[in-house]
Protein backbone atom coordinates (compact mmCIF):
# COMPACT_ATOMS: atom_id res chain seq x y z
CA UNK A 1 0.00 0.00 0.00
CA UNK A 2 1.19 3.50 -0.78
CA UNK A 3 1.64 5.47 2.44
CA UNK A 4 2.32 9.18 2.45
CA UNK A 5 2.30 12.25 4.61
CA UNK A 6 2.41 15.89 3.64
CA UNK A 7 4.02 18.94 5.15
CA UNK A 8 4.05 22.31 3.43
CA UNK A 9 5.90 22.00 0.13
CA UNK A 10 6.65 18.30 0.27
CA UNK A 11 4.98 14.89 0.31
CA UNK A 12 6.95 11.95 1.70
CA UNK A 13 6.09 8.29 1.69
CA UNK A 14 6.74 4.67 0.85
CA UNK A 15 5.51 2.38 -1.90
CA UNK A 16 5.89 -1.39 -2.31
CA UNK A 17 7.83 -2.40 -5.40
CA UNK A 18 5.82 -4.51 -7.82
CA UNK A 19 7.62 -7.48 -9.35
CA UNK A 20 6.87 -6.50 -12.93
CA UNK A 21 8.07 -2.97 -12.35
CA UNK A 22 11.36 -3.71 -10.68
CA UNK A 23 13.65 -4.29 -13.65
CA UNK A 24 16.21 -1.79 -14.82
CA UNK A 25 18.64 -2.08 -17.65
CA UNK A 26 21.39 0.27 -18.63
CA UNK A 27 23.10 0.50 -21.99
CA UNK A 28 26.56 1.09 -20.55
CA UNK A 29 27.46 -2.39 -19.49
CA UNK A 30 26.18 -5.35 -21.42
CA UNK A 31 27.16 -8.27 -19.16
CA UNK A 32 25.39 -7.15 -15.98
CA UNK A 33 23.14 -4.58 -17.49
CA UNK A 34 19.96 -5.91 -15.95
CA UNK A 35 19.06 -5.38 -12.30
CA UNK A 36 15.96 -6.69 -10.64
CA UNK A 37 15.41 -4.47 -7.63
CA UNK A 38 13.34 -7.21 -6.09
CA UNK A 39 16.67 -8.88 -5.26
CA UNK A 40 19.68 -6.94 -6.51
CA UNK A 41 23.08 -8.52 -5.91
CA UNK A 42 26.00 -6.57 -4.46
CA UNK A 43 28.03 -6.88 -7.64
CA UNK A 44 25.13 -5.66 -9.82
CA UNK A 45 24.91 -2.54 -7.65
CA UNK A 46 28.65 -1.92 -7.87
CA UNK A 47 28.47 -2.38 -11.66
CA UNK A 48 25.64 0.12 -11.84
CA UNK A 49 27.67 2.59 -9.77
CA UNK A 50 30.63 2.13 -12.15
CA UNK A 51 28.43 2.69 -15.20
CA UNK A 52 27.45 6.15 -13.88
CA UNK A 53 29.12 9.45 -14.64
CA UNK A 54 30.01 12.13 -12.06
CA UNK A 55 26.79 14.00 -11.24
CA UNK A 56 26.49 17.64 -12.16
CA UNK A 57 23.91 20.12 -10.86
CA UNK A 58 22.13 23.10 -12.35
CA UNK A 59 23.27 26.67 -11.68
CA UNK A 60 21.68 29.49 -13.72
CA UNK A 61 20.42 27.01 -16.35
CA UNK A 62 23.94 25.50 -16.73
CA UNK A 63 25.12 22.06 -15.59
CA UNK A 64 28.12 22.38 -13.28
CA UNK A 65 30.46 19.67 -11.94
CA UNK A 66 31.83 20.41 -8.44
CA UNK A 67 32.54 17.44 -6.17
CA UNK A 68 32.81 19.65 -3.09
CA UNK A 69 29.12 20.45 -3.63
CA UNK A 70 27.79 17.24 -5.07
CA UNK A 71 29.57 13.90 -4.99
CA UNK A 72 27.50 11.17 -6.64
CA UNK A 73 27.13 9.20 -9.84
CA UNK A 74 24.32 9.79 -12.32
CA UNK A 75 22.89 8.18 -15.40
CA UNK A 76 20.69 10.17 -17.79
CA UNK A 77 17.21 8.87 -18.59
CA UNK A 78 18.09 8.01 -22.19
CA UNK A 79 20.83 5.62 -21.01
CA UNK A 80 18.69 3.20 -19.05
CA UNK A 81 15.23 1.69 -19.05
CA UNK A 82 12.93 0.96 -16.15
CA UNK A 83 9.42 -0.33 -15.79
CA UNK A 84 9.04 1.54 -12.51
CA UNK A 85 6.05 3.76 -13.09
CA UNK A 86 5.04 6.43 -10.55
CA UNK A 87 1.66 6.83 -12.23
CA UNK A 88 0.88 3.09 -12.30
CA UNK A 89 1.79 2.87 -8.62
CA UNK A 90 -0.65 5.66 -7.77
CA UNK A 91 2.11 8.07 -6.81
CA UNK A 92 1.27 10.76 -9.35
CA UNK A 93 -2.35 10.80 -8.18
CA UNK A 94 -1.21 10.89 -4.53
CA UNK A 95 1.23 13.74 -5.19
CA UNK A 96 -1.44 15.68 -6.99
CA UNK A 97 -3.90 15.14 -4.19
CA UNK A 98 -1.50 15.84 -1.32
CA UNK A 99 1.03 18.31 -2.68
CA UNK A 100 -1.38 20.31 -4.85
CA UNK A 101 -4.26 20.04 -2.46
CA UNK A 102 -7.72 20.32 -3.93
CA UNK A 103 -6.96 20.20 -7.63
CA UNK A 104 -8.28 16.67 -7.79
CA UNK A 105 -7.80 16.05 -11.53
CA UNK A 106 -5.04 14.35 -13.48
CA UNK A 107 -3.33 17.65 -14.15
CA UNK A 108 0.28 16.70 -13.54
CA UNK A 109 2.79 14.35 -15.05
CA UNK A 110 6.12 12.94 -13.86
CA UNK A 111 8.93 12.74 -16.40
CA UNK A 112 11.89 10.46 -15.67
CA UNK A 113 15.02 12.58 -15.33
CA UNK A 114 17.98 10.65 -13.89
CA UNK A 115 19.20 7.67 -11.93
CA UNK A 116 21.66 8.61 -9.16
CA UNK A 117 24.02 6.40 -7.19
CA UNK A 118 25.44 7.65 -3.88
CA UNK A 119 28.23 5.35 -2.67
CA UNK A 120 29.96 5.67 0.71
CA UNK A 121 30.91 9.33 1.27
CA UNK A 122 28.61 10.69 -1.44
CA UNK A 123 26.34 13.67 -0.75
CA UNK A 124 24.55 16.63 -2.30
CA UNK A 125 24.68 19.92 -0.42
CA UNK A 126 21.69 22.17 0.10
CA UNK A 127 20.17 23.49 -3.14
CA UNK A 128 16.94 24.29 -4.91
CA UNK A 129 16.15 22.54 -8.19
CA UNK A 130 16.29 24.47 -11.44
CA UNK A 131 12.90 24.32 -13.20
CA UNK A 132 13.42 23.01 -16.75
CA UNK A 133 10.40 24.89 -18.13
CA UNK A 134 7.56 27.18 -17.14
CA UNK A 135 5.32 24.24 -16.37
CA UNK A 136 7.75 22.36 -14.10
CA UNK A 137 6.74 22.84 -10.49
CA UNK A 138 8.66 20.22 -8.53
CA UNK A 139 10.74 17.06 -8.26
CA UNK A 140 10.07 13.50 -7.25
CA UNK A 141 12.88 11.41 -5.74
CA UNK A 142 12.44 7.65 -5.45
CA UNK A 143 14.89 5.95 -3.08
CA UNK A 144 15.15 2.33 -4.24
CA UNK A 145 15.39 -0.50 -1.72
CA UNK A 146 19.12 -1.11 -1.28
CA UNK A 147 20.90 -1.56 2.06
CA UNK A 148 22.62 1.69 3.09
CA UNK A 149 23.06 4.10 5.95
CA UNK A 150 23.00 7.89 5.94
CA UNK A 151 21.85 9.78 2.85
CA UNK A 152 18.87 11.36 4.61
CA UNK A 153 17.06 14.12 2.75
CA UNK A 154 16.89 17.38 4.68
CA UNK A 155 14.34 19.98 3.56
CA UNK A 156 14.37 23.66 4.50
CA UNK A 157 11.65 26.15 3.79
CA UNK A 158 10.39 29.24 5.60
CA UNK A 159 12.62 28.64 8.67
CA UNK A 160 11.28 25.13 8.90
CA UNK A 161 13.61 22.11 8.68
CA UNK A 162 12.58 18.52 8.15
CA UNK A 163 14.67 15.35 7.82
CA UNK A 164 13.48 12.33 5.86
CA UNK A 165 15.45 9.26 6.91
CA UNK A 166 14.92 7.46 3.63
CA UNK A 167 17.49 4.72 4.46
CA UNK A 168 15.18 3.66 7.29
CA UNK A 169 12.02 3.99 5.22
CA UNK A 170 13.12 1.56 2.50
CA UNK A 171 12.57 -2.16 3.13
CA UNK A 172 14.18 -5.14 1.41
CA UNK A 173 11.73 -7.95 2.11
CA UNK A 174 9.25 -7.42 0.65
CA UNK A 175 10.92 -4.56 -1.19
CA UNK A 176 9.59 -1.10 -0.54
CA UNK A 177 10.87 2.16 -2.00
CA UNK A 178 10.74 5.55 -0.28
CA UNK A 179 9.80 8.75 -2.06
CA UNK A 180 9.76 12.48 -1.62
CA UNK A 181 7.95 14.95 -3.84
CA UNK A 182 8.58 18.63 -3.30
CA UNK A 183 8.23 22.01 -4.95
CA UNK A 184 11.28 23.19 -6.87
CA UNK A 185 11.82 26.15 -4.55
CA UNK A 186 12.06 24.03 -1.39
CA UNK A 187 15.71 23.76 -0.34
CA UNK A 188 16.90 20.19 0.00
CA UNK A 189 20.11 18.36 0.81
CA UNK A 190 21.33 14.76 0.71
CA UNK A 191 23.44 14.05 3.83
CA UNK A 192 26.56 11.89 3.34
CA UNK A 193 26.02 8.18 2.84
CA UNK A 194 28.01 6.36 5.53
CA UNK A 195 27.73 2.81 4.18
CA UNK A 196 26.26 0.93 1.24
CA UNK A 197 24.79 2.44 -1.91
CA UNK A 198 21.82 4.78 -2.03
CA UNK A 199 20.18 4.60 -5.46
CA UNK A 200 17.57 7.12 -6.51
CA UNK A 201 15.41 7.84 -9.53
CA UNK A 202 14.53 11.48 -10.04
CA UNK A 203 11.51 12.75 -11.94
CA UNK A 204 10.58 16.28 -12.97
CA UNK A 205 6.99 17.15 -12.09
CA UNK A 206 5.04 19.22 -14.59
CA UNK A 207 1.63 20.75 -14.80
CA UNK A 208 0.01 19.15 -17.82
CA UNK A 209 -0.76 21.57 -20.63
CA UNK A 210 -4.38 22.70 -20.98
CA UNK A 211 -4.91 20.59 -24.09
CA UNK A 212 -3.54 17.51 -22.35
CA UNK A 213 -5.99 17.97 -19.50
CA UNK A 214 -8.96 17.77 -21.85
CA UNK A 215 -7.95 14.34 -23.16
CA UNK A 216 -7.18 12.87 -19.76
CA UNK A 217 -7.50 9.23 -20.76
CA UNK A 218 -5.29 9.46 -23.83
CA UNK A 219 -2.75 11.65 -22.11
CA UNK A 220 -2.23 9.05 -19.43
CA UNK A 221 -1.75 6.24 -21.94
CA UNK A 222 0.44 8.33 -24.21
CA UNK A 223 2.74 9.52 -21.45
CA UNK A 224 3.32 6.11 -19.94
CA UNK A 225 3.68 4.29 -23.25
CA UNK A 226 5.70 6.96 -24.97
CA UNK A 227 8.45 6.94 -22.39
CA UNK A 228 8.58 3.14 -22.27
CA UNK A 229 8.59 2.78 -26.05
CA UNK A 230 11.27 5.41 -26.45
CA UNK A 231 13.50 3.66 -23.92
CA UNK A 232 12.88 0.20 -25.38
CA UNK A 233 13.72 1.25 -28.92
CA UNK A 234 16.90 2.94 -27.73
CA UNK A 235 17.93 -0.19 -25.83
CA UNK A 236 20.22 -2.30 -28.06
CA UNK A 237 19.34 -5.39 -26.03
CA UNK A 238 15.67 -5.06 -26.91
CA UNK A 239 14.87 -7.21 -29.98
CA UNK A 240 18.48 -6.87 -31.22
CA UNK A 241 17.63 -8.80 -34.41
CA UNK A 242 14.25 -7.15 -34.88
CA UNK A 243 10.82 -8.62 -34.29
CA UNK A 244 7.48 -7.18 -33.30
CA UNK A 245 5.61 -5.57 -30.47
CA UNK A 246 2.16 -7.05 -29.94
CA UNK A 247 -0.79 -5.32 -28.32
CA UNK A 248 -4.04 -6.92 -27.28
CA UNK A 249 -6.98 -4.58 -27.96
CA UNK A 250 -8.73 -2.78 -25.10
CA UNK A 251 -12.05 -2.44 -26.90
CA UNK A 252 -14.28 -4.96 -28.57
CA UNK A 253 -14.96 -4.76 -32.34
CA UNK A 254 -17.67 -6.49 -34.32
CA UNK A 255 -16.01 -9.49 -35.97
CA UNK A 256 -17.38 -12.00 -38.42
CA UNK A 257 -14.42 -14.04 -39.67
CA UNK A 258 -16.25 -14.65 -42.96
CA UNK A 259 -16.90 -11.03 -43.81
CA UNK A 260 -14.91 -8.57 -41.67
CA UNK A 261 -11.70 -7.05 -43.02
CA UNK A 262 -8.80 -6.42 -40.65
CA UNK A 263 -7.98 -3.28 -42.60
CA UNK A 264 -11.40 -1.88 -41.65
CA UNK A 265 -10.76 -2.65 -37.98
CA UNK A 266 -7.45 -0.78 -38.22
CA UNK A 267 -9.27 2.26 -39.59
CA UNK A 268 -11.91 2.18 -36.84
CA UNK A 269 -9.82 1.77 -33.72
CA UNK A 270 -11.29 3.24 -30.55
CA UNK A 271 -9.65 5.52 -27.94
CA UNK A 272 -6.75 3.66 -26.30
CA UNK A 273 -6.31 1.25 -29.24
CA UNK A 274 -6.06 4.20 -31.63
CA UNK A 275 -3.58 5.81 -29.22
CA UNK A 276 -1.36 2.70 -29.39
CA UNK A 277 -1.35 2.85 -33.20
CA UNK A 278 -0.63 6.58 -33.27
CA UNK A 279 2.12 6.22 -30.75
CA UNK A 280 3.88 3.40 -32.63
CA UNK A 281 3.59 5.35 -35.87
CA UNK A 282 5.10 8.40 -34.20
CA UNK A 283 8.22 6.22 -33.73
CA UNK A 284 7.99 5.21 -37.44
CA UNK A 285 6.90 1.66 -36.60
CA UNK A 286 4.57 0.04 -39.11
CA UNK A 287 1.34 -1.08 -37.45
CA UNK A 288 -1.16 -3.65 -38.71
CA UNK A 289 -4.24 -5.31 -37.30
CA UNK A 290 -3.71 -9.07 -37.54
CA UNK A 291 -5.56 -12.23 -36.70
CA UNK A 292 -3.63 -14.56 -34.42
CA UNK A 293 -4.55 -18.24 -34.60
CA UNK A 294 -3.64 -20.99 -32.16
CA UNK A 295 -4.37 -24.66 -32.03
CA UNK A 296 -6.99 -25.85 -29.59
CA UNK A 297 -4.08 -27.24 -27.66
CA UNK A 298 -2.46 -23.91 -26.87
CA UNK A 299 1.08 -25.20 -26.61
CA UNK A 300 1.70 -25.81 -30.27
CA UNK A 301 2.50 -22.24 -31.22
CA UNK A 302 0.61 -19.52 -32.96
CA UNK A 303 0.61 -17.70 -36.27
CA UNK A 304 -0.42 -14.30 -37.63
CA UNK A 305 -2.50 -13.55 -40.68
CA UNK A 306 -3.33 -10.29 -42.43
CA UNK A 307 -6.87 -11.54 -43.05
CA UNK A 308 -9.39 -13.88 -41.48
CA UNK A 309 -8.95 -17.33 -43.00
CA UNK A 310 -12.12 -18.77 -44.48
CA UNK A 311 -12.21 -22.38 -43.33
CA UNK A 312 -15.37 -23.08 -45.33
CA UNK A 313 -13.15 -23.66 -48.36
CA UNK A 314 -10.33 -25.40 -46.54
CA UNK A 315 -11.14 -29.03 -47.23
CA UNK A 316 -9.76 -31.50 -44.72
CA UNK A 317 -7.04 -30.30 -42.37
CA UNK A 318 -4.58 -33.09 -41.66
CA UNK A 319 -2.03 -31.27 -39.50
CA UNK A 320 -1.99 -28.61 -36.79
CA UNK A 321 -3.88 -25.42 -37.63
CA UNK A 322 -0.68 -23.39 -37.29
CA UNK A 323 1.13 -25.62 -39.80
CA UNK A 324 -1.89 -25.63 -42.08
CA UNK A 325 -2.23 -21.83 -42.09
CA UNK A 326 1.51 -21.40 -42.62
CA UNK A 327 1.33 -23.64 -45.65
CA UNK A 328 -1.95 -22.55 -47.23
CA UNK A 329 -2.83 -19.20 -45.72
CA UNK A 330 0.41 -17.14 -45.95
CA UNK A 331 0.50 -17.14 -42.15
CA UNK A 332 3.65 -16.21 -40.28
CA UNK A 333 4.55 -18.36 -37.30
CA UNK A 334 5.19 -16.38 -34.13
CA UNK A 335 6.72 -17.09 -30.74
CA UNK A 336 7.37 -15.14 -27.56
CA UNK A 337 10.21 -15.12 -25.08
CA UNK A 338 8.55 -17.81 -22.96
CA UNK A 339 8.24 -20.28 -25.87
CA UNK A 340 10.63 -23.19 -25.96
CA UNK A 341 10.07 -23.62 -29.69
CA UNK A 342 11.39 -20.40 -31.25
CA UNK A 343 10.25 -20.45 -34.86
CA UNK A 344 9.19 -17.48 -36.98
CA UNK A 345 8.70 -13.96 -35.73
CA UNK A 346 9.59 -13.00 -32.14
CA UNK A 347 6.74 -10.98 -30.62
CA UNK A 348 7.06 -9.12 -27.34
CA UNK A 349 3.57 -8.65 -25.98
CA UNK A 350 3.36 -5.12 -24.63
CA UNK A 351 -0.31 -5.64 -23.82
CA UNK A 352 -1.48 -9.19 -23.39
CA UNK A 353 -4.33 -10.75 -25.34
CA UNK A 354 -7.35 -10.80 -23.04
CA UNK A 355 -9.76 -12.59 -25.40
CA UNK A 356 -11.68 -9.32 -25.82
CA UNK A 357 -11.90 -10.00 -29.55
CA UNK A 358 -11.75 -13.78 -29.62
CA UNK A 359 -13.61 -15.47 -32.48
CA UNK A 360 -14.23 -19.06 -33.31
CA UNK A 361 -14.47 -21.03 -36.53
CA UNK A 362 -14.75 -24.69 -37.43
CA UNK A 363 -12.98 -26.88 -39.95
CA UNK A 364 -13.02 -30.48 -41.07
CA UNK A 365 -10.32 -32.45 -39.35
CA UNK A 366 -8.74 -35.38 -41.15
CA UNK A 367 -8.89 -38.78 -39.47
CA UNK A 368 -10.46 -42.21 -39.86
CA UNK A 369 -13.66 -40.32 -40.30
CA UNK A 370 -14.18 -36.62 -40.80
CA UNK A 371 -14.72 -34.75 -37.53
CA UNK A 372 -15.39 -31.11 -36.89
CA UNK A 373 -12.44 -29.26 -35.37
CA UNK A 374 -12.65 -25.92 -33.62
CA UNK A 375 -10.19 -23.09 -34.17
CA UNK A 376 -9.82 -19.94 -32.08
CA UNK A 377 -8.49 -16.65 -33.25
CA UNK A 378 -8.12 -13.20 -31.87
CA UNK A 379 -7.41 -9.75 -33.28
CA UNK A 380 -4.34 -7.81 -32.17
CA UNK A 381 -2.13 -4.93 -33.24
CA UNK A 382 1.36 -5.79 -34.43
CA UNK A 383 4.08 -3.15 -34.72
CA UNK A 384 7.14 -4.23 -36.69
CA UNK A 385 10.38 -3.43 -34.86
CA UNK A 386 13.57 -3.11 -36.93
CA UNK A 387 16.83 -4.60 -35.64
CA UNK A 388 19.00 -2.62 -33.22
CA UNK A 389 21.33 -1.88 -36.13
CA UNK A 390 18.55 -0.50 -38.28
CA UNK A 391 17.32 1.55 -35.30
CA UNK A 392 20.81 3.04 -35.07
CA UNK A 393 21.54 1.76 -31.55
CA UNK A 394 24.82 -0.05 -30.94
CA UNK A 395 25.03 -3.28 -28.97
Ligand SMILES: O=C(O)CCC(=O)C(=O)O
Nearest residue numbers: 116124129141190200202
Ligand atom coordinates in the same frame (compact mmCIF):
# COMPACT_ATOMS: atom_id res chain seq x y z
O1 LIG B 1 18.99 11.83 -5.18
C1 LIG B 1 18.42 12.55 -4.34
O2 LIG B 1 18.02 12.12 -3.28
C2 LIG B 1 18.19 14.00 -4.62
C3 LIG B 1 18.69 14.44 -5.93
C4 LIG B 1 18.46 15.89 -6.13
O3 LIG B 1 18.19 16.63 -5.25
C5 LIG B 1 18.54 16.41 -7.49
O4 LIG B 1 18.84 15.66 -8.41
O5 LIG B 1 18.34 17.61 -7.67
Ligand SMILES: [Fe+2]
Nearest residue numbers: 127128129188
Ligand atom coordinates in the same frame (compact mmCIF):
# COMPACT_ATOMS: atom_id res chain seq x y z
FE1 LIG C 1 17.60 18.51 -6.06
